Amino acid sequence: MIELGQRTGELLIEAHQTSLGKASYSSQVGTIDSPKVFWLVFFFNGKIVYTTHSQNRGCRRLRDYLSRYNVDIIPEDLEKVQRITHNEIEYAYLWQLIKQNRLTPDQGKSIIGQMAKETLFDLLSLRQGAFIFEMGLVLDPLLISIEIEPLVREMMQEVQQWKQLHPYFESPEQGLTIAAAEQLKDSLPQKAYEQLLHWADGRTSLRRLSRRLQRNLGTLARGLYPYVERGWLHPVITRSPSSSTQTNPSTELDSKKNLM
Template sequence: MQGNLSEIDICSILQLIELGQRTGQLWVEAHSYRNNKPSGTIVSEYTLKQQSWFVFFLNGQIIYCQQGESSLSRISDYLRHYRVEMQLADKQIASLSSTDAPEYAYLWALLEQNIINPKIAASIIYNLVHETLFDLLSLHQGNFIFRQGAALAPQLHTLEITYFVIKITKELQEWKQLYPHIQSPEQLPVLSNKLQIESSLPAATVNKLQHWADGKTSLRQLARYLNRDILTVAKAIYPYVQQSWLQLVYSTTNKPDTHTDNWELKRKSRGQIVCIDDAIAIGETVNSILQAQGYEAIVLTNPLEALSLIFQLKPDLILCDIAMSQLEGYEVCAMLRHSTAFRFTPIIMLTGKDGFIDRVKASMVGATDYLTKPFTDTELLILVGKYINNQ
């Protein structure tokens, strides 16, 4: 089972997995814009954030959730609440990267060495599942793949999908009421009017705000440190944000556990290539072939988003699928050719058909060339090299 979140939402996907009592893994990828400037500023500065999540199931119930290729920092945040320091040897931690879920394997290693007890482990798993589903149920765009297979093992316990869906749906309704003052769990609180705060609030409250509103701790991290859900933390600071005593900003640095692209990447010597294709498998294939040969490959699965992002990227070559659900490749190509920025950029159309009419249509909208799927590594590399090397 795979598809686009514009066609089926996360809630429905989870319900299908629960009703079918399925065992396996759900992978979700999404791109979203975020405003780097504090709310209230006139000038906005947007970047694109790319994220992925994994949800592991056993007989229609959740075993665990992981965000992207975890660096164990989420576990570290929760261990801080329980005053537990990371005590595994570097060699043990390095061995976890070969597992399907490094975070989960790390928790079990802590359990086996009696560094934490089952109650703490269960609490951490519950909170990680909760925060992951909070993010997933907020999504409206993205791609997903569910693969049936062996369950993640061993299992500490399983969690009911319906319970989380009902609980988090209510929380998201309340979360929306905090907008635009609070927009994301990844925002960092910063003191903006210390004198006003000191004259208006008790000293104990001021001390707490100074401790946490350091511009380095996100709302989500704060929730982990306090062992509270993100909504509770957001509602607690909301009055201070309303009064402009606190500002919420985004981090300007990339932490190891985030997957944020600033889309002003340094181009590798062989050139930057954008592939627009709503089929995840094709995008992954193109990416692996091109990166292995030293190209910088960026795969965009949403053609509507791609049209705006591509003007920021200014790639050396564009690969564009013809048959896409939201927007045909012919339309994408025609729109790009109407812009002086892409008048001479090579655009290669990808299609599952090898017909004369398709080639004519591609030529009429300004396509440079045409590649029929499935294609071999050699076919793709020869075509890409032909046009990038001639620029």
């Protein structure tokens, strides 16, 4: 509907969350129990220009994506941007990096595109929840606009592939621990084994791993699946660093200018 109507504005989707980080979605607006988990999707003329998540604290998601370009977030710069911007802080800081020539526009577009894929993966996995759409331009300047239909088709396929990996993988927030190091060492190339030793710490989620290794979630999970199935790797639940500091989505919207 948003694409067909070429709408400009902000879509908030709020969802239930289970202990595995799975959620459910419905088009009925209503009251949702805590903890609050929500996504914000920004549109311009019916196309996606940016997405974010309630658990993206301290631009952690951006930090993960920047690692591939050997770019770090400077806390002092982040604080300065936060004081002066009317945009989402992550989006504003991404623009700051481009202005400073620490990141190219194409790299920035790629990052926003990957963020949009993450969000669509989550939303297409939902079963019940609530949404609100507010009209008005909320991001300025714009860096990229993404057609909705091709992105939805791509992510629907990835969600279906992900579901085939159940019950071993049930949430992008699962991490890994090594249960059979010798067998893994004998079966994997040296570089892959060293990467696994570094990241299979029980704290780094599959989603964060996919960002840093530049692989989509489905491809990463399918590559790990045989070793999980054999019992050489154990999926574990990671605790979100922001789970104790959830933002109320109504506050998120109220803090913005009136968009109607």
